[in-house]
Amino acid sequence: MGKSIEGRDGEGLTHMTIAVRIIVLILAIATTIVCVLRLYLRKFVIKRFGLDDWLVLCALIGVDLFSALAYIITYYGLGQELQNVSVDDLAVFLTLEYASQCAYLVIAAAVKTSLLVFIMRLFPTRFIHVAGKSLLLFIAAFTISGTLALVFQCRPVQAAYDKTIPDASCYPTETSYAILMMQGVIMFVLDVMILVLPMRPIWQLQMPLKKRLLVIGLLCIGFTACVAALVRFSTLKFTNDTTNFTYSASTSLIWMEVEFNFGLMSGSLSSLRKLFKVHAQFSSADASQGESSQFTNLEPPRSRHSRLKGGITKKTEIVRVYETSESQEHIAPMNGLGETTKTTNAYEVRANSTNL
Template sequence: MDSSSVELSAAETRAIGLTIGLILGTGILSLIVCGLRLYARLFIIKQFGTDDFAVVVSLAMVQVFNGLGLSIVYYGSGKNLVHVPQTDLLMWFKLYYVAMCLYLWVSLSVKISLLLFQRRLFPTGWLQTTTLCLMIFLTLFTISGSRALALQCKPVRAGWDKTLTEAKCFSTFTIYQITLYQAVILFVTDLIILLLPIPLLYKLNMRAGKKVACALIFGSGIIACISPMVRFSTLDYLLQGSVDITYSSTSSLYWMAVEFNPGLVAGSLSSLRAFPVLRRFGSTFGSSGGGYANSKGYVNSRSMEMGNMSQSNASRKKRRRHNRPMGESVLEQTVNVSEERILGDDEHGKNGP
């Protein structure tokens, strides 16, 4: 069947257009925002940390996945199965199998970049421990989850080659159960990542408006957070045993893009303040001090020489610092270092651990 001679229904046309639009739209957005973040960190701030290297890797993996998604659409996603030529269908199954195997690894790369970003901003002990445990857990979860999907058939080739009629494969219900388990785990870990900075942001000595702005930056990842559960809700075709898989699986495909790309954007927004046009956003302190050592002994020697900080504010901070009792708590030290890294480190400070 020549695909060019097939007249697609309105539903098919809408599904194809929506999938391409979401993949391209979110993909271009993440490419622009992350590209600006990396440029700012490398050439303006001139400090390229571990989280920045993680973003490079994650951005590459996400863009490859976006390209894979567009290829899957090209070979049949969004069309009813009867409208997909046999040669295209063989390639579709192959590409969709690759996407299933890569899904958790791309998700891991995005989460690792976000966790490393939080570790740089908040050097407090409990957050460092929590993020490290999360990274270890997510890595082990990704290895086991990807293995289960990659080895769903025996021989393995039957995972994409449906002409092997004698192969033994997981039932569609088993695949559904695996996907449900993965969606719940991803949702819970995304929620933890989203909520981790909130207690520390609350303790920062910033104006209420600045706190809200920072919370919005971190909270912008809420779309990526809920995406695994929304994507799971689109997998009822597995539960029902639908044979029209090229059409039924379309919404699952574009929700993957919605999950990955906004997650990268959320972790890169704060670095954009290094550009002059955005520097006013969050560039001043509400009432915080500067130059404190963090809980690991690192000292930010530059005392926040922000262009718009008045001399009177600096004097008040100095007097308040001298009046503070000796033996400042680890929490207070961490809060001050975090303030510098969120609001000033993008221009002057040092990368944290």
């Protein structure tokens, strides 16, 4: 066990080990980029950093730490035949595999909580809030109880990963398999419920059909996480595998990675539309500078008075909107003048005129 991590690849890599590393790296990089862009948008462009953003940050840290664990464990036998794994490496493998089992519900709960709070902020209706809070309470209670059941699966606790401890008492393999399967089924059902929750409010938005379908499509990326959780059921048989579990556990870990990363990305991708829209519209405004100078100064709404024939004063009020909410924005003219409109555009310049 004295070898460095870098020196372990000299002993030979299997195709499964390489596949795990590639998938883990791609998913971790993609998720980090998407979430960082979303957080940048909220903090520096929209300048509204809410609770859901903090939860996304916490979930991102948790998912990336899990990805690091998944990558490191490949240096200690994951994806290899059990007979080719040394005793020292196997001891480390069992410790990391135990940690990944105990962390599953915690990471999954962090991802689901961030998505739920995001949906509750977008659609502040009574139904969404009641359903969202109910799901949050269930997730919290289930995560705590389920994690404790895995942490204390052996007596003493160390016997879960240290097979040299004599007179240890652990769950039968059938019980461990049943617990993991039950947790996976419940998490799958929660994924479906969370993703279905905002579909009706999105469909009722006053926006073009194409945009509604786009928003639904972006959120439906989370269904990939549901599929991953579903496929993972068939991979949990590694808990009953006593002959080659270092190899069979790799597929379960891959689907856990897919579930976590796609679940986290699904709530952030819909926000990135606004980032590119704002950038494009700011660029367009800069390109047209000079053509209509009355709209180029970024300053608070103001009134202009001009004298018309017959002593009638014309008052022009310019209303600027630099951002919108995630669903709809009501642009109200100043002092009750003009008309009220609905828009989904960010950075809109609008002029309302009234003759007095």
